[in-house]
Amino acid sequence: MSINVVEPDPSTAVGKRKTPFKNEAEVKKKRLNMALNVTTIFLGIATWWVVSMFVKNLPTPVETVQAAIKYAQKGIMGEDIIASLRRVFTGFLLGTALAIPVGFLMGWYSWARGLLEPWVQFFRTVPPLAIIPLAIVLMGIGETPKIFVIFLAAFLSCVISTFQGVVQVDKTLINAARVLGAKDSTIFAKVVVPASTPFILVGMRIGLGSAWATVVAAELIAAQQGLGYRMQQSQIYYDIPTIFVGIVIIGTFGLIMDRMVLWIENKLTGWQERR
Known part of the structure; x- marks a missing residue:
């Protein structure tokens, strides 16, 4: 009778396990932060433009x-x-x-x-x-x-x-x-x-x-x-x-x-x- 030995998957081995969900969450968080950074820059410029219309010499x-x-x-x-x-x-x-x-x-x-x-x-x-x-x-x-x-x-x-x-x-x-x-x-x-x-x-x-x-x-x-x-x-x-x-x-x-x-x-x- 032969016994099949199942090799452990390195990606799920103890000490080497990756956390794909955590990595995906970090990537999404970074993308969200980047989008918020870009958005707030444009909002800041727009606010500056509006304020300059009402403030003299600005x-x-x-x-x-x-x-x-x-x-x-x-x-x-x-x-x-x-x-x-x-x-x-x-x-x-x-x-x-x-x-x-x-x-x-x-x-x-x-x-x-x-x-x-x-x-x-x-x-x-x-x-x-x-x-x-x-x-x-x-x-x-x-x-x-x-x-x-x-x-x-x-x-x-x-x-x-x-x-x-x-x-x-x-x-x-x-x-x-x-x-x-x-x-x-x-x-x-x-x-x-x-x-x-x-x-x-x-x-x-x-x-x-x-x-x-x-x-x-x-x-x-x-x-x-x-x-x-x-x-x-x-x-x-x-x-x-x-x-x-x-x-x-x-x-x-x-x-x-x-x-x-x-x-x-x-x-x-x-x-x-x-x-």
């Missing part, structure tokens, strides 16, 4: 596009965008690079928390824009004070989030690792860092937004290029459409960069439960 979307074309034809739009991007990237990267180790230090060592947290909280309540006069006096009117103000905004936003991520790591995981004989360095690398990564990336998103929010004011410091500088010049000449062009460009680049960080977050924290 440019319409068409007038803003025309101003953007003139701005680009002058050959200075690209230079302004590059100047602002350079300042934002430099300040944001420096602020994040310092905020992450400082946040880990404050969260992991109680003595570091006692020494650093009061100062972090103190400067966090001081708007970065209030530092501009002091930055001009101490650093002059070159690129350094502009980047420093953006750096400070990004640093203060990211360091608190990193610190909270470290202190909120589940103590059970840390104790379990210690019971299994893991050293502090191993616990830090294998438990604390992965568990706090979502907090770090959220802090980076907030810091990126703070950097863009600060760049306009930072370019008050004797700038000759930059989107903020161009918007301030447009204010002097009452060129409202160009001001709107600057707002749209800053918002667009800020949104794109935020989505890039969000994409990185999804790749690094795929294990995290999401709604």
